[in-house]
Amino acid sequence: MENRIGAERVRLKMTQADLAQKLGVTTKAVSQWETGRSALPAKRLVALSNIFDCTTDWLLGLTDERL
Numbered sequence: 001m002e003n004r005i006g007a008e009r010v011r012l013k014m015t016q017a018d019l020a021q022k023l024g025v026t027t028k029a030v031s032q033w034e035t036g037r038s039a040l041p042a043k044r045l046v047a048l049s050n051i052f053d054c055t056t057d058w059l060l061g062l063t064d065e066r067l
Contacts, residue, residue: 004059006034008052023047 009019016030023030023044032038049056057063
C-alpha cells in the first residue's frame with residue numbers, strides 16, 4: 001500500500017503537502033503512510049481511492065486491477 005500511495009501522488013504531480021491539504025491531514029501523516037510507519041485510517045483510504053481514481057483493494061495491494 002505504501003508504495004502505491006507515493007507512486008500515485010507522484011503520478012498526479014502532487015507533493016505530500018498537496019495531498020495532505022486535500023485530505024485535511026498533516027504532511028507528516030502522508031509521509032508516514034507512504035513509508036508504512038503509520039496505519040492508514042479507513043476514512044482516508046476511501047478519500048485516497050477517490051483522489052487516485054482507483055479501488056481501495058488496489059490501493060491496499062489486494063488486487064492488481066486498478067478499477
